[in-house]
Amino acid sequence: MRFIEPHAHMVSRTTDDYLSLATAGCEAVCEPAFWAGFDRGSVEGFEDYFNQLTAHEPLRAAKFGLPHFTWLCLNPKEAEDLKLAAEVIEIIPKFLDRPNVLGIGEIGLNRNSRNELKAFEMQVDLAARYRQLILVHTPHLEDKLKGTRLIIDALKSDRRIAPERVIIDHVEEHTIALALDAGFWAGMTLYPESKCTAARAIDMIEAYGPERLWMNSACDWGVSVPLAVPRAALEMRRRGHSAAAVDRMLYGNPAKFLGQSPKFKLAAD
């Protein structure tokens, strides 16, 4: 079995997790920028983080033969301070040419506030101006439905944005159709306590078909499972899905979306 982990916060994980991923058949890992669990106090803090994502983490992954790709942004949990947000967004372009940067992400909303939405729109504009792919974080729990609607409205109102170059991540049963119907890709995050289980993710694949869907672990410093994606493959096989169907969901689909960036290269390429 081969798979791509399209959303993992490896800076928060141990080196053992890289070993586990590589052993399980992972062929690439992709790391969106996110919240560290605390608010960074300065633009220099973000600059250090972007350097970590674009210079240090690829070396850590390479020790296990894993290509490491990343997405850069100001995450929505730190968007309430719009002055700092604007300063952070201003430094992002100087990192966009680095070889492992795939696009802008994970941008989005957290509590659905006005400033979060402004910071989101600023970063959609950044992505449009620099012709970058976009990876979108949708809010948690009771905020997800409203946030997904606001996000999709904002994306659709910007005529420069091609839906097929945007993935709306962390969809669940009440938001998946919103993303797919509007022409976006949709990501299903496999978490033990929130978002969705492997069984539910596979239910959604069966209900909506395999087009424009991927699964990810979004493993980070919280309760999460770096091997959630290969475990979902086992769940697909338990249901009787073919090896080809599993390969499409775990490898083909993420490769198709991510391959829209010319920087996304796999060892087999």
Next chain:
Amino acid sequence: MLAAVGSFLNSMTRRQVLDLYFVEARSKLVDVAAFLDRAQRADGADDFRLRSFRAALNQLNAGIPDRARRVLESLSDPTLKPIEVAGNKSACGAWEGAKATKMKSKG
């Protein structure tokens, strides 16, 4: 809404679904029952989370498909207007209501 394409992969019979998932679902059902017992035994009043939880339970036995979607929707903020300020970073799992959201965002 996109048409369901249930024929893509799902070839399990109902018997196979039950063989694969019944015991797991039973376990989760008992967990829900135990949670409600625990909450009932505890001192104090219900809050909006428990009321929302009970309302969501009604979706399960209605005999209508798309239960997961409807449960999630019943726990969701249905409004479309952004809140003024994100007073905290964490969602709690159920929507407290428009008035409470407005007050929180001010705080």
